[in-house]
Amino acid sequence: MGELKLVGKSLLRKDGPDKTTGKAKYTADRKLPGMLVGGILRSPHPHAKILNINTEKAEKLPGVKAIISGSDTRGIKHGFVETPRYPPDQNILADDVVRHVGEEIVAVAATHYKVLNDAINLIEVTYEVLPAVFDVAEAMHPDCNVQIHPNHPKVKDNFCNIAGKTETQWGDIEEGFKQADLICVDRFESHLRTHGYLEPQTAIADYRGDGTLHMWISSMGPFVKRKKLASTLGLPEGSIQIHKAYVGGAFGGKIDLFSHEYCAAALSIKTGRPIKFVATREEIFAAYRHGQPLISEIKTGVKKDGTIVAQQLRMINNAGAYKGSGVVVIFLAWGFSMIPYRVKNFKYEGYSIFTNNPPRAPLRGHGAPQVRFALESHMDIIAEKLKMDPIALRLKNARIPGEELPNKDNVHNCGLQECIQKAVSKTDFSNRRHRIPNTEKISAHRPIKHGIGLGVSAYFGGSLIYPNGSSAIVKMNDDGSVDLLTGAIELGQGSETVLCQIVGEELQLEIEDIRIISSDTATTPQDIGAWISGMTYVTGNAVREAAGNVREKILQVAAEQLNERVENLKLENKSVLVAADPARRISYRDVYNASIAKNRGDTIIGNGHWRTMRDEPFHPSLATTKGRWSENYAFSVQVAEVAVDTETGEIKLLKATTVHDCGFPINPQLVKGQIDGQVSLALGHAFMEDVMMKNGYTLNPTWLDYRMPLIHNVADSKEVDVITESYQVGRSFRTKEVGEGLVSAILAAIANAIYDATGLRMYTTPFSPEKVLKGLKLLNENKGLR
Amino acid sequence: MKQAIELIINGETHDLFLSSNVTLVEAIRDNVGLLGTKVGCDMGTCGACTVLLEGKPILSCITLAVECNGKEITTIEGVSDGVTLSNLQEAFVRKGGVQCGFCTPGMILSGTALLKKNAHPKVDEVAKALEGNLCRCTGYNRIIDAVLDASVSTSHLQDQGEK
Numbered sequence: 001m002g003e004l005k006l007v008g009k010s011l012l013r014k015d016g017p018d019k020t021t022g023k024a025k026y027t028a029d030r031k032l033p034g035m036l037v038g039g040i041l042r043s044p045h046p047h048a049k050i051l052n053i054n055t056e057k058a059e060k061l062p063g064v065k066a067i068i069s070g071s072d073t074r075g076i077k078h079g080f081v082e083t084p085r086y087p088p089d090q091n092i093l094a095d096d097v098v099r100h101v102g103e104e105i106v107a108v109a110a111t112h113y114k115v116l117n118d119a120i121n122l123i124e125v126t127y128e129v130l131p132a133v134f135d136v137a138e139a140m141h142p143d144c145n146v147q148i149h150p151n152h153p154k155v156k157d158n159f160c161n162i163a164g165k166t167e168t169q170w171g172d173i174e175e176g177f178k179q180a181d182l183i184c185v186d187r188f189e190s191h192l193r194t195h196g197y198l199e200p201q202t203a204i205a206d207y208r209g210d211g212t213l214h215m216w217i218s219s220m221g222p223f224v225k226r227k228k229l230a231s232t233l234g235l236p237e238g239s240i241q242i243h244k245a246y247v248g249g250a251f252g253g254k255i256d257l258f259s260h261e262y263c264a265a266a267l268s269i270k271t272g273r274p275i276k277f278v279a280t281r282e283e284i285f286a287a288y289r290h291g292q293p294l295i296s297e298i299k300t301g302v303k304k305d306g307t308i309v310a311q312q313l314r315m316i317n318n319a320g321a322y323k324g325s326g327v328v329v330i331f332l333a334w335g336f337s338m339i340p341y342r343v344k345n346f347k348y349e350g351y352s353i354f355t356n357n358p359p360r361a362p363l364r365g366h367g368a369p370q371v372r373f374a375l376e377s378h379m380d381i382i383a384e385k386l387k388m389d390p391i392a393l394r395l396k397n398a399r400i401p402g403e404e405l406p407n408k409d410n411v412h413n414c415g416l417q418e419c420i421q422k423a424v425s426k427t428d429f430s431n432r433r434h435r436i437p438n439t440e441k442i443s444a445h446r447p448i449k450h451g452i453g454l455g456v457s458a459y460f461g462g463s464l465i466y467p468n469g470s471s472a473i474v475k476m477n478d479d480g481s482v483d484l485l486t487g488a489i490e491l492g493q494g495s496e497t498v499l500c501q502i503v504g505e506e507l508q509l510e511i512e513d514i515r516i517i518s519s520d521t522a523t524t525p526q527d528i529g530a531w532i533s534g535m536t537y538v539t540g541n542a543v544r545e546a547a548g549n550v551r552e553k554i555l556q557v558a559a560e561q562l563n564e565r566v567e568n569l570k571l572e573n574k575s576v577l578v579a580a581d582p583a584r585r586i587s588y589r590d591v592y593n594a595s596i597a598k599n600r601g602d603t604i605i606g607n608g609h610w611r612t613m614r615d616e617p618f619h620p621s622l623a624t625t626k627g628r629w630s631e632n633y634a635f636s637v638q639v640a641e642v643a644v645d646t647e648t649g650e651i652k653l654l655k656a657t658t659v660h661d662c663g664f665p666i667n668p669q670l671v672k673g674q675i676d677g678q679v680s681l682a683l684g685h686a687f688m689e690d691v692m693m694k695n696g697y698t699l700n701p702t703w704l705d706y707r708m709p710l711i712h713n714v715a716d717s718k719e720v721d722v723i724t725e726s727y728q729v730g731r732s733f734r735t736k737e738v739g740e741g742l743v744s745a746i747l748a749a750i751a752n753a754i755y756d757a758t759g760l761r762m763y764t765t766p767f768s769p770e771k772v773l774k775g776l777k778l779l780n781e782n783k784g785l786r
Numbered sequence: 787m788k789q790a791i792e793l794i795i796n797g798e799t800h801d802l803f804l805s806s807n808v809t810l811v812e813a814i815r816d817n818v819g820l821l822g823t824k825v826g827c828d829m830g831t832c833g834a835c836t837v838l839l840e841g842k843p844i845l846s847c848i849t850l851a852v853e854c855n856g857k858e859i860t861t862i863e864g865v866s867d868g869v870t871l872s873n874l875q876e877a878f879v880r881k882g883g884v885q886c887g888f889c890t891p892g893m894i895l896s897g898t899a900l901l902k903k904n905a906h907p908k909v910d911e912v913a914k915a916l917e918g919n920l921c922r923c924t925g926y927n928r929i930i931d932a933v934l935d936a937s938v939s940t941s942h943l944q945d946q947g948e949k
Contacts, residue, residue: 013884016878016884017871017875018887019884019890020862020871020878020884020887020891020894021862021865021868022820022823022861022863022891023822025821026888029821031821195922196920197922198826198832198889198920198921199824199826200825200826246886248824248826248887248888248889249885249888249922251922281826281827281828281832492885493885494885673882673885673923673924676925676927677922677925678925680924681922681925702829702831703831703832704831708920709925710917711912711917711919711926711929711930712913713926714926714930716927717925
């Protein structure tokens, strides 16, 4: 195959003009005649029994069109996970008990916001306040007197409030530790952060007279939403059409079914009118879902030469009041700990613990930043104890191509070793590490200290989670241009551009020749959605197959028309020509007409499908980790260069270097955009962002108090591709994850750089000024003692 | 109490009869029907709703519509004719300053106002002008690049014009 024309090129975003001119339509930009507005009365208590709900006064208010409460939704359950082990546990509207501040109790439909807010204020709820627990250690303590839900029936540990447990092991952990020359024990803790998507949670529902429900939802995949809406509303999936809307960022926070989405549908059905729900920013901060705080307890045994011989991990997640994704993050935390390095003897336990906090959602990386921060800090600690170069320690244990993981997955063309080597050489890492103590001696009075640190991470790409695969349709138009029909949702990552590049490459079209119709459950085929890091791989391959199907049809028709064998033909500039005799050619337009004439009206429609791990029936067990997880592992190494102000405790991330193996970058500029965004997210994680909660209440529910990076908090972000795969027309390709795995190693790198600069080891995030100052003070006092 | 007001939005005059508590962004989106202006927080903290009032960037979610009576407002729809992009719009696309796009209208209006009064801004001047606009996707690097790039191409065009 010849040179690639579209794929691998930094083509401009297809949605760029619409997004820069204000034409791009998001959910809230949809205006429907007679549209009502909806809102939710939420619990003011972290744990309380509902004794009575009185909506009489609210119902009498002119302009109030419908009110629903727990009695209308009794028995309807939903959850992030819905499996036999972890059945759905959330109510749409609270039944008898509220378990966190902000839990949904009553939903109201009204003509205007003024009426809506008055109505919500007129609803009287009588509560019996119950004792509540917020801290994970208190909640899991065997003597905890607050039982939020019964313990998981299958987990027999003597703890309280267990939502779920993941456990697995291989090798012989006892024997492994016996072989160790050094055993190192550490504990790390990550804090609560939130997604910070700019577009608020929004849903519009329009139930029409023909029995169809039309919705626009700010989401991460319309097919997942449709499934959950269908099952909770008791409607066939086919009667619900979720229409396309651009999404103003999600970062994991818009996957699950949210009460307001169900309520929009139910209230539209009840009133016969369209209705819109838009969450206020304060609601999003105080009542919607944040990320996953995680405690990581690590014990590692190593030989003198750095070989890891045993590793034992215990991860504890503060799940909030319902399982949410808490029972998933304890599975993922196992995965993120086992990918990069070979560990012969391994034991893992992950606990998810109920507390009276709002339930949690995935947040870009879904556990990986927490886990890699812990393990990569731990690696540096081990290296120091062994008096070994931290790079050598990592290279000694890092996976090599073709290696099989303990879950029987294969890392295939794993680029980790190369990533480490390139990261070191690109940043002159080894020479610059420890350079700092020398400068310190020269100018002891200078408060700024510089440091450099490195971290390693790896991430899965695509997995078997509903709907498990993607389909795509490509259909030709009379002029040879094509329409691509895909369920893929554009939420900023650039899916529409990337998928069009693939179609263009397969059919030798210009990007302008491809129109994309996307993320509409009625008119586009099913799609996995933008939430398990597999869209370019799974949907991309489905799209490639669909376009390939069209190419085959084009070639077949052209071969007949030109009276030539298919293998002698090639595609060029919307024509098919004989490779050896380019004058003999037929345009796509003529192929299209010939196909209709000769192939019983086929307008040249191609379809394609893709599912990862086609021999695997199901996703891996969340309880035991058994089963295949992914066929695409992406590896990355990130280096952070920081400046620590030892007088103020403030730290700056001066430079982030990302060396990553994303397989084959379909669009390098979009890949770079993903990396920059992730470095920025990690910068916020490290230094700025902190959802401060007290007794279940969010103390800082605005962007003034929850500080996200501003344009003044930019890190210089450089990247190096380690390309391990290639793209060939007509063949399946392997792209690896690039959308969320790169928030992780950089966090660890920052922590290691702080240590390099100051000798201060960070065991908890965020690396806040007060923590740094306190740590430095302690460090100096200890030095004084010596 | 309602008031009759006149808003001159993107050069077109709109006569509106609004309660005094209606915000400018509500008037623009709900009464005039221009939906390019986004609402991210509705409390003046994210900058997504930025529009130009008499050429100066303001937060339309915390500005009352009646205060803008008789004034000129530029929204994202007025930055270019929507077919041919402005230099800055084009630079946002070319440099990768756009991802989810929700902050983009506000960013472009802040950037447009800056370039109008300072054709050759330095990096810190770009940062100062855009410090009220949150972006969660890009990490800002490419947004800065886009504004700098547009300033170069703007001056290029101006130079040509002067000749």
